[in-house]
Amino acid sequence: MLQQLLETALRQTMNRLVRPMLHPAIPVPVQRRIIRQAYRSSFPPRGARFEETTLATVPATRATFGSDSRGAVLYLHGGGYIIGSSATHRGITGHLAKTSGCTVLTPDYRLAPEHPFPAALDDAEACWLALLEAGFRPEQIAVAGDSAGGGLALALAMRLRDRGQPLPSSLTVFSPWVDLTQEHLYAPEREPVLQAAWTSKAARLYAGDTPLSHPLVSPIFGDLGDLPPMLIQAGSEEILLNDAERLARKAAEADGDLRLEVYNSLWHVFQVHSGQLDRATAAMSRAGEHIRRHLAD
Template structure:
């Protein structure tokens, strides 16, 4: 009963405080400031440690919990490629460090509109290379991300594959945004976080002069064959439900080991409430187990 009340309260909070800010009428600079404040309600687990770093020349935050013996997670934060940072996602990366047993590195990749595609992807690749330079082997690194960062995670794996380079041990994506054309958005009865007109504007700002169907912008239009094991989590009350389901279908088509989890009545990137909402905490535990399972010892 308490959890049901908490879900209701969090849903109302997101709908009244976050959704109005994610609006194309609100200046991007103001969106960034307000969202950075809103994410303070996402609380990392006690014992999580955060350290600023430069990984591959990219500013980043390294999150650790305990001894982190398993390896590293390259975590790509969400925010429509226009907002968000390693600071806004401390709650999520703290819980992921705890459940995965890994050091989690979150780059502050360059954002649009100041830095459109391929800046974010270039920074993600540079950070990946930086982890290799630190001594991690590819099979000791997982890649994960939420929303835009989920799409960016898939795009990074595709770019590495196309270059003939070793791939990460696994991919984990929360509410992935993989089709920036917006042509097959889901229409839930209740969407407490995202507005389609905001994601549409963000897509255009990120793509710049590139077509939205570029597979490195919208991975749903690409070939996923050869990618590592993939875990997809999504809520049923979000406009990106179709993105997640289509990604799972495409990955299965291309013979990628894939697991799709749809959480009834939950919203966009609900894992941000790990440590508060039981179902969010359980989802993050599943993500951590997926990562540990596929990392080389």
């Protein structure tokens, strides 16, 4: 009963405070400031530690939990490629550090509209190469991300594969945004977080002069073969549910190793409420299990 009440309260908070801020009429700099404050309700677990660092030339935050680390997770934050940062995602990355047993590194990749595609992807690739130069083997590194960061994680794996580079041990994507054309958005009865008009604006700002259907902008239009094992999590109350389900179908058609988990009555990137909402905590535990299972010793 208490968890049901908490779900209702969190849903109402997202709908009344976060969703109105994700409106295309609000300037991007204002949205960045407001969303930074909104993420204060996402708490890392007690005992998580954070340290500012740099990967290549990209500022980043290192999250750890406990004294031992099995490997590294390169975590790419969401925010429609126009907002968000490693600071806003300390809650989610702190919990992922706990459940995965890994060091989680979250880069502050360059954002649009100041830096349109392929700036974010170039930064993600530079961070991947920096981890290799630091001594991690590819099979000791997982890549994860939420929303736009989930799409960016896929684009990174596709670029590495196409360039003949070693691939990460696994991919974990929460509510991935993989089709920026928005031609197949889901229409849930309620959507507590996202507005289609806002994501449409963010897509245009990010893509710039590049077609929205470019496979490294919208990975659903690319070749999903020969990618690492993938875990996809999404909520049933989000306009990106079709993105997750289409991604799973297309990856399966390419004989990919994947698992899709849809959480009924939950919303976009509900994992930010790990440690508060039991189902979010359970989802994060499954994400950590997926990462641990595919890491090399």
